Amino acid sequence: MNKVVAEERPVESSDAGVNVKPSHRQPAGPDPTPQIGAGTVGIITVDNPIMSSRDVNVFYGDKQAIRNVSLDIARNQVIAMIGPSGCGKSTFLRCLNRMNDTIESARVTGSITMDGRDIYDRRQDVVQLRARVGMVFQKPNPFPKSIYENVAYGPRIHGLAADRVELDEIAQTSLQRAGLWDEVKDRLANPGTSLSGGQQQRLCIARTIAINPEVILMDEPCSALDPIATARIEDLIDELRASYAICIVTHSMQQAARVSQRTAYFHLGDLIEVGETDRIFTNPRHKLTEDYITGRFG
Amino acid sequence: MSDAAPGAGARLPETLRDHRKAAEAVARGLKSRYRAETRFRLYGLGAVALGMVFLLILFVTIIGKGWSVFRQSYVQLEVFYDPELLDTDGTGSPESLAQADYSALVKAALRKLFPDVEERPNRRQLYGMVSSAAGFELQKRLADDPAKLGTTESLWLLASDELDLYYKGRIDRTEDEVSRPLSDRQLDWADYLREAGAAELRFNRVFFTSGDSREPELAGVWGAVAGSFFTLLVTLVLSFPIGVAAAIYLEEFAKRNRWTDLIEVNINNLAAVPSIVFGLLGLAVFINFFGLPRSAPLVGGLVLTLMTLPTIIIASRAALKAVPPSIREAALGMGASQIQMVAHHVLPLAMPGMLTGTIIGMARALGESAPLLMIGMVAFIVDVPKSFLDPATVLPVQVFIWADVPERAFVERTSGAIIVLLAFLIMMNGLAVFLRNRFERRW
Numbered sequence: 001m002n003k004v005v006a007e008e009r010p011v012e013s014s015d016a017g018v019n020v021k022p023s024h025r026q027p028a029g030p031d032p033t034p035q036i037g038a039g040t041v042g043i044i045t046v047d048n049p050i051m052s053s054r055d056v057n058v059f060y061g062d063k064q065a066i067r068n069v070s071l072d073i074a075r076n077q078v079i080a081m082i083g084p085s086g087c088g089k090s091t092f093l094r095c096l097n098r099m100n101d102t103i104e105s106a107r108v109t110g111s112i113t114m115d116g117r118d119i120y121d122r123r124q125d126v127v128q129l130r131a132r133v134g135m136v137f138q139k140p141n142p143f144p145k146s147i148y149e150n151v152a153y154g155p156r157i158h159g160l161a162a163d164r165v166e167l168d169e170i171a172q173t174s175l176q177r178a179g180l181w182d183e184v185k186d187r188l189a190n191p192g193t194s195l196s197g198g199q200q201q202r203l204c205i206a207r208t209i210a211i212n213p214e215v216i217l218m219d220e221p222c223s224a225l226d227p228i229a230t231a232r233i234e235d236l237i238d239e240l241r242a243s244y245a246i247c248i249v250t251h252s253m254q255q256a257a258r259v260s261q262r263t264a265y266f267h268l269g270d271l272i273e274v275g276e277t278d279r280i281f282t283n284p285r286h287k288l289t290e291d292y293i294t295g296r297f298g
Numbered sequence: 299m300s301d302a303a304p305g306a307g308a309r310l311p312e313t314l315r316d317h318r319k320a321a322e323a324v325a326r327g328l329k330s331r332y333r334a335e336t337r338f339r340l341y342g343l344g345a346v347a348l349g350m351v352f353l354l355i356l357f358v359t360i361i362g363k364g365w366s367v368f369r370q371s372y373v374q375l376e377v378f379y380d381p382e383l384l385d386t387d388g389t390g391s392p393e394s395l396a397q398a399d400y401s402a403l404v405k406a407a408l409r410k411l412f413p414d415v416e417e418r419p420n421r422r423q424l425y426g427m428v429s430s431a432a433g434f435e436l437q438k439r440l441a442d443d444p445a446k447l448g449t450t451e452s453l454w455l456l457a458s459d460e461l462d463l464y465y466k467g468r469i470d471r472t473e474d475e476v477s478r479p480l481s482d483r484q485l486d487w488a489d490y491l492r493e494a495g496a497a498e499l500r501f502n503r504v505f506f507t508s509g510d511s512r513e514p515e516l517a518g519v520w521g522a523v524a525g526s527f528f529t530l531l532v533t534l535v536l537s538f539p540i541g542v543a544a545a546i547y548l549e550e551f552a553k554r555n556r557w558t559d560l561i562e563v564n565i566n567n568l569a570a571v572p573s574i575v576f577g578l579l580g581l582a583v584f585i586n587f588f589g590l591p592r593s594a595p596l597v598g599g600l601v602l603t604l605m606t607l608p609t610i611i612i613a614s615r616a617a618l619k620a621v622p623p624s625i626r627e628a629a630l631g632m633g634a635s636q637i638q639m640v641a642h643h644v645l646p647l648a649m650p651g652m653l654t655g656t657i658i659g660m661a662r663a664l665g666e667s668a669p670l671l672m673i674g675m676v677a678f679i680v681d682v683p684k685s686f687l688d689p690a691t692v693l694p695v696q697v698f699i700w701a702d703v704p705e706r707a708f709v710e711r712t713s714g715a716i717i718v719l720l721a722f723l724i725m726m727n728g729l730a731v732f733l734r735n736r737f738e739r740r741w
Contacts, residue, residue, distance in 0.1 A: 137627060141627065157632070
């Protein structure tokens with residue numbers, strides 16, 4: 001059925017960075033309902049997904065970064081994307097809030113829907129999308145402004161606060177939910193860059209939840225942090241799961257096992273296997289998944 | 299080595315077989331390595347020293363020639379406001395006073411000081427000791443206070459430029475009389491005046507408050523400073539916003555394609571175009587086509603804007619490029635639009651670099667003379683400009699004009715104008731450093 005959605009919009013090619021080439025469409029075979037996610041082991045669908053991708057291909061110039069990735073993102077759940085370097089997990093993550101738009105040579109085909117609407121549709125405003133799908137980056141990147149300004153920036157540009165009092169409340173609540181309030185409440189005017197690495201990353205998370213997105217994408221959020229800061233972020237992710245759908249890309253399988261409920265394993269641009277995290281780590285079905293999680297490569 | 303057989307350990311270089319040999323080889327090479335480093339340091343030090351020496355020579359010659367311009371010789375005379383000379387029709391009305399010959403008062407005062415000078419040529423030499431502007435000074439004083447008519451006043455009057463040169467030690471008494479501007483007789487008078495305490499060097503206010511003049515003792519840089527100010531104001535007001543806007547568009551919004559490549563190449567080429575070409579362009583476009591006035595700071599500013607724009611655009615683009623991509627990603631990831639990303643996050647971080655580029659461009663514009671010659675800013679202009687359309691000249695062109703004048707007294711004025719120009723350049727650089735630090739201190 002989702003395949004049909006993709007077929008229904010063949011003229012979207014002028015949309016920023018998106019180009020559906022006829023040659024990339026599956027030839028209409030005798031099978032009336034072609035198998036989605038055919039190359040993937042495990043169940044790619046979930047009930048009532050918040051986002052779902054079907055046959056997503058991403059090209060950087062001539063190079064294909066990911067191939068026919070179909071995956072649903074569930075609500076109130078953490079999905080971990082693991083795989084060796086260059087496998088396309090970050091590329092897929094960046095498709096979900098169209099951060100790939102900023103790369104001029106990038107092209108995305110296939111469909112990614114949010115609440116049934118294609119996010120690559122030309123009527124989809126990218127600013128609106130990114131307000132609904134927030135992102136936390138690999139390297140903590142607070143704005144070179146005060147801690148308060150970092151958190152207040154999103155609500156201010158999106159007009160989420162009616163007045164100064166509300167803005168203060170949003171900032172305080174967001175910092176509290178990110179577990180940072182007690183550490184910074186006395187120095188909100190200090191620059192965000194004066195915090196430690198782990199605090200900076202929590203500030204970035206606070207900044208993201210301040211605009212109350214539905215999905216939070218995290219691109220290796222702990223790779224630049226020490227184990228203690230990592231543990232705090234992981235606890236935070238677990239708490240945030242109650243309110244948000246979270247996609248986390250990680251190089252650490254232990255982290256994936258600790259924080260996620262579902263895990264997707266990528267290999268050289270293919271989505272190899274998807275499943276419950278417990279099941280993937282205890283009973284991988286695909287040979288490549290097994291080799292990776294047992295540490296034979298990667 | 300190409301014929302190395304498998305397993306032939308003996309064929310390996312001995313440095314690879316023996317740790318000690320390897321260490322010895324390293325030790326053998328150390329000396330020459332350090333020698334090379336020392337040599338390179340010396341070259342660098344030599345280059346720096348050479349630069350410093352030339353800078354020192356520049357400052358020593360400029361200041362050596364120009365410092366004396368800050369003081370000017372004055373002669374004290376007992377001036378009698380003689381009603382017979384001034385008030386010829388006996389009414390004492392301002393009109394008749396305005397028409398009188400005030401230099402006659404100066405001459406009379408000089409004659410009284412040296413009563414034994416009789417013959418006409420000698421008297422003319424005597425009159426040449428005081429500036430021709432002394433008469434205007436007297437006229438002004440009397441117009442301010444007409445009650446002075448018929449009284450005597452002891453006044454310090456501007457000496458002539460030759461006398462000034464002598465008091466500053468720039469005329470050698472031992473030189474042959476015909477080859478120096480003052481005769482033996484005049485030098486005797488000058489010595490007498492100095493010994494009598496009736497001649498002294500005072501701060502040269504004229505140099506800092508008046509415009510150009512044919513008389514060296516009346517010529518000042520203020521006209522050129524005002525012209526430079528108006529010209530640079532036009533340049534700054536036009537080139538900074540235009541340059542920054544162009545840089546932001548090219549760097550943040552324009553798609554990379556053949557057109558933007560072409561524009562980029564052209565901007566880089568424009569930065570290398572000889573400045574006099576911009577002067578010709580300004581002459582053709584602003585004066586001949588648009589009919590703007592000649593010699594006007596407005597036109598000068600427009601021409602210098604053309605010249606400065608490429609510098610500012612290139613510096614601003616470099617500053618924008620230097621902003622870390624993570625900041626852009628952070629802003630976009632928060633749902634900021636492109637323009638919000640630029641205005642809220644990229645621009646504040648790029649601003650110090652942009653300001654530095656702008657001030658460097660401004661400093662270059664301040665020191666530019668060639669394009670301004672083409673649009674008539676090289677004219678002899680006595681009045682200090684008061685607006686963007688008044689005829690004006692600028693400091694470097696003033697230097698150029700004075701360097702061409704044969705009077706010896708203009709040598710120190712040329713150097714003096716260069717000192718003023720350098721002072722402004724140093725001030726602008728100081729401002730650049732100050733602004734950069736101030737902006738960067740925010741984070």
